[in-house]
Amino acid sequence: MKIKSTESTTISLILLIAGALFATFYQQGxxxxxxxYQEQLALAFENSCQELGDNDDCLVAYLENFSPNTxxxxxxxxxxxKFSIEKEIEIxxxxxxxxxxxxxxxxxISQTNDLVxxxxxxxxxxxxxxxxxxxxxxKR
Amino acid sequence: xxxxxxxLSFFLFLFLPGWAFLALIFKNKLNFLSLRGIVFSLGFSxxxxxxxxxxxxxxxxxxxxxxxxxxxxxxxxxxxFNYYRKKSASTKIKESYSExxxxxxxxxxxxxxxxxxxxxxxxxxxxxxxxxxxHLYWIKHIQTFGNLPHYDGMPDFIIGEHIIFAVIAxxxxxxxxxxxxxxxxxxFNFFSFLTIIILAEEIFSSLLKxxxxxxxxxxxxxxxxxxxxxxxxxxxxxxxxxxIGNTLGNxxxxxxxxxFLRFIKNKNEQRDFIFxxxxxxxxSYTHHLSALVFALxxxxxxxxxxxxxxxxxxVGRKDFSAELFSKIKASLNWKTLIFFVSYLxxxxxxxxxxxxxxxxxxxxxGDPIKETRTGYSLAEINDNIGNWRFSIASIGFFLLIxxxxxxxxxxxxxxxxxxxxFQFLDQLGLKTNDSVISSFSILLLIFWFLMLFIASNSPELxxxxxPSRRIITYLTFSTSILASFTIFxxxxxxxxxxxxxKITALVILALLGTGFFDGLNEIDNKTITxxxxxxxxxxxxxxxxxxxxxxxxxxxxxxxxxxxxxxFSKLFLMRGYNEPLSRSYLQRYNxxxxxxxxxxxxxxxxxxxxIGKACFEKTGVKYILLKKDRGTASFEKSDSFSKIFSTQExxxxxxxxx
Numbered sequence: 001m002k003i004k005s006t007e008s009t010t011i012s013l014i015l016l017i018a019g020a021l022f023a024t025f026y027q028q029g030x031x032x033x034x035x036x037y038q039e040q041l042a043l044a045f046e047n048s049c050q051e052l053g054d055n056d057d058c059l060v061a062y063l064e065n066f067s068p069n070t071x072x073x074x075x076x077x078x079x080x081x082k083f084s085i086e087k088e089i090e091i092x093x094x095x096x097x098x099x100x101x102x103x104x105x106x107x108x109i110s111q112t113n114d115l116v117x118x119x120x121x122x123x124x125x126x127x128x129x130x131x132x133x134x135x136x137x138x139k140r
Numbered sequence: 141x142x143x144x145x146x147x148l149s150f151f152l153f154l155f156l157p158g159w160a161f162l163a164l165i166f167k168n169k170l171n172f173l174s175l176r177g178i179v180f181s182l183g184f185s186x187x188x189x190x191x192x193x194x195x196x197x198x199x200x201x202x203x204x205x206x207x208x209x210x211x212x213x214x215x216x217x218x219x220x221f222n223y224y225r226k227k228s229a230s231t232k233i234k235e236s237y238s239e240x241x242x243x244x245x246x247x248x249x250x251x252x253x254x255x256x257x258x259x260x261x262x263x264x265x266x267x268x269x270x271x272x273x274x275h276l277y278w279i280k281h282i283q284t285f286g287n288l289p290h291y292d293g294m295p296d297f298i299i300g301e302h303i304i305f306a307v308i309a310x311x312x313x314x315x316x317x318x319x320x321x322x323x324x325x326x327x328f329n330f331f332s333f334l335t336i337i338i339l340a341e342e343i344f345s346s347l348l349k350x351x352x353x354x355x356x357x358x359x360x361x362x363x364x365x366x367x368x369x370x371x372x373x374x375x376x377x378x379x380x381x382x383x384i385g386n387t388l389g390n391x392x393x394x395x396x397x398x399x400f401l402r403f404i405k406n407k408n409e410q411r412d413f414i415f416x417x418x419x420x421x422x423x424s425y426t427h428h429l430s431a432l433v434f435a436l437x438x439x440x441x442x443x444x445x446x447x448x449x450x451x452x453x454x455v456g457r458k459d460f461s462a463e464l465f466s467k468i469k470a471s472l473n474w475k476t477l478i479f480f481v482s483y484l485x486x487x488x489x490x491x492x493x494x495x496x497x498x499x500x501x502x503x504x505x506g507d508p509i510k511e512t513r514t515g516y517s518l519a520e521i522n523d524n525i526g527n528w529r530f531s532i533a534s535i536g537f538f539l540l541i542x543x544x545x546x547x548x549x550x551x552x553x554x555x556x557x558x559x560x561x562f563q564f565l566d567q568l569g570l571k572t573n574d575s576v577i578s579s580f581s582i583l584l585l586i587f588w589f590l591m592l593f594i595a596s597n598s599p600e601l602x603x604x605x606x607p608s609r610r611i612i613t614y615l616t617f618s619t620s621i622l623a624s625f626t627i628f629x630x631x632x633x634x635x636x637x638x639x640x641x642k643i644t645a646l647v648i649l650a651l652l653g654t655g656f657f658d659g660l661n662e663i664d665n666k667t668i669t670x671x672x673x674x675x676x677x678x679x680x681x682x683x684x685x686x687x688x689x690x691x692x693x694x695x696x697x698x699x700x701x702x703x704x705x706x707x708f709s710k711l712f713l714m715r716g717y718n719e720p721l722s723r724s725y726l727q728r729y730n731x732x733x734x735x736x737x738x739x740x741x742x743x744x745x746x747x748x749x750x751i752g753k754a755c756f757e758k759t760g761v762k763y764i765l766l767k768k769d770r771g772t773a774s775f776e777k778s779d780s781f782s783k784i785f786s787t788q789e790x791x792x793x794x795x796x797x798x
Binding site for chain 2: 008011012014015017018019021022023024025026027028029030032033035036037040041042043044045046047062129130131132133134135
């Protein structure tokens with residue numbers, strides 16, 4: 001097949017440069033995606049924590065590209081609005097931490113009506129802050 | 141590796157199938173490595189891939205890696221076979237661009253156009269646009285379930301918008317929540333203005349004596365459409381906004397017109413008529429608004445041609461009407477019949493586009509009532525198209541009407557030697573031996589512009605009940621070609637009058653320079669400022685969490701007002717297009733035309749009220765995703781909700797179990 005060499009060469013060149021430009025563009029997209037997820041911190045309660053030995057709620061920390069790779073966390077458990085336990089722990093990325101046992105608090109309380117347990121968890125470091133707050137009604 | 145896979149997928153599904161088809165049809169006469177070769181390859185590839193996927197879905201085959209791999213496999217085998225086949229000895233199809241002009245394309249259009257686009261889009265590749273989120277849900281549906289969706293009957297989505305994206309994603313296995321959609325949209329957008337170059341040349345090649353002139357004119361059209369106005373809608377802004385249908389439509393409309401013009405210009409070219417019909421059909425399977433706009437333009441042209449032919453008979457020219465009837469005769473044959481039977485089979489048996497139902501048609505057709513649909517004033521059209529482009533195009537519009545008058549009355553005027561203006565036009569290089577074909581080519585451009593102008597300005601005349609801001613974007617291409625004609629006439633006139641290339645070049649540069657500033661005025665500080673996608677990333681992390689902890693029975697409500705990228709949440713859940721529920725902009729709840737549900741608003745605004753509680757009961761909402769400090773106060777205070785998830789800027793509340 002005879003072809004016009006000039007046009008073919010030029011179109012080949014266009015395709016090559018376009019390919020390179022698209023590759024750069026796509027790489028830019030990957031970088032942009034990485035940047036968006038950089039230094040993200042998320043805290044959450046999880047329903048299933050079987051690996052921790054029971055099925056109760058536990059705390060999960062998602063940390064993306066954090067330096068240092070752990071953050072200090074304060075967990076406060078309150079019941080009946082007054083009795084409370086405070087605990088400071090360190091969380092690593094994607095770690096699951098069992099919440100403080102409620103029995104310690106329950107023992108202190110003589111009330112027989114239903115109780116609202118209030119878990120307050122706050123994570124802070126120099127840059128970011130996140131907190132979660134769960135209310136659980138325990139029937140007595 | 142991922143990048144190579146992306147480029148390979150583009151080649152295998154966007155070029156190879158079309159290339160193989162062209163090699164078969166044109167018997168190796170059309171070179172793939174030519175402007176028409178690569179543009180037509182993309183068009184035919186889209187046609188082949190869409191048709192193939194519709195067919196395999198119809199016969200019940202899963203749309204997966206193995207089934208779609210048949211397309212490049214068959215195309216590859218055919219090309220290898222074709223390569224060793226005896227080459228046809230017939231004449232090659234004319235290739236348009238000389239060496240010098242090809243470098244014009246490379247320099248002006250390719251480099252400028254792509255680099256300006258990439259510059260503008262470089263920090264917008266992370267997908268967050270609302271429309272894109274809606275589209276990607278259906279694309280992921282095809283990828284996840286291996287079949288084509290019927291969009292729950294919603295007429296806003298059309299299958300052709302999604303098939304090619306799904307095929308590329310399935311084959312390359314690249315996550316849809318990446319730069320893939322924007323890359324693919326950029327490619328179609330880039331090709332849409334290459335298509336404009338070819339179309340402009342097809343329109344003017346029968347009018348201008350010097351082929352170099354029509355090529356120059358075509359390049360100016362490409363320059364205006366693809367470089368000077370490369371940021372404004374429907375160019376880069378449509379890409380970053382994830383407007384898939386319009387972007388594909390803007391590629392397919394000029395491509396369909398190219399084959400229609402080839403049919404008009406070439407003698408007995410039934411093949412081009414069938415290609416025109418095929419691309420018109422593809423358009424109807426790709427984007428309803430583009431198909432409507434195309435039908436309006438073509439309808440205007442056909443009606444206008446009959447009126448024009450009738451008028452020319454009155455002035456003693458029967459050749460126009462004779463040509464018109466010969467084309468009608470050429471279009472009516474058994475191939476056309478086979479096409480229409482196949483198309484109806486596709487429409488009513490294989491896959492019916494969701495917009496083809498009475499209620500959807502009733503919504504789009506009728507007297508426009510809403511303020512946003514009653515049309516734009518001339519000044520607003522001017523602003524939207526670009527002051528410079530629209531002004532220059534308006535001159536071009538009237539110049540072309542003059543040219544048609546000249547073509548009709550040419551002989552009489554010459555005999556009488558009355559109008560020096562027409563003689564002047566003749567000396568500029570207008571072709572006189574092919575006035576019939578030239579007139580019809582010009583009429584197509586004129587009616588393309590005129591019909592869309594009327595639809596944008598006075599939609600009630602056509603009973604079009606569609607947002608006017610959407611119709612107006614379709615004016616950009618016809619105005620670019622019209623503007624290029626004005627520049628060409630300026631160029632020729634100066635050259636003819638002053639016989640001084642330097643003066644002419646200066647005038648043209650000044651003219652284009654003004655256009656450059658007008659077209660690129662949207663590259664301002666706001667455009668250059670890097671966008672942060674941190675909030676959208678947090679919404680995606682929250683959505684992934686919700687997909688993990690919630691069950692399909694537990695409904696989720698998110699806040700579209702303050703969150704970014706929230707329409708992508710449905711991609712994480714894949715529990716239906718309407719999940720999660722969404723609080724929309726508050727004005728949308730006050731619709732005078734019909735009552736709207738208000739629970740999605742009330743559950744966030746007043747969760748503890750009787751209305752709020754009743755809404756939670758009614759909708760089954762258990763989780764609420766909000767932006768921090770935006771409507772969160774009521775949830776913080778309430779004992780009924782727990783904050784179970786938090787990032788820096790997002791929070792999820794869960795309705796406590798009693």
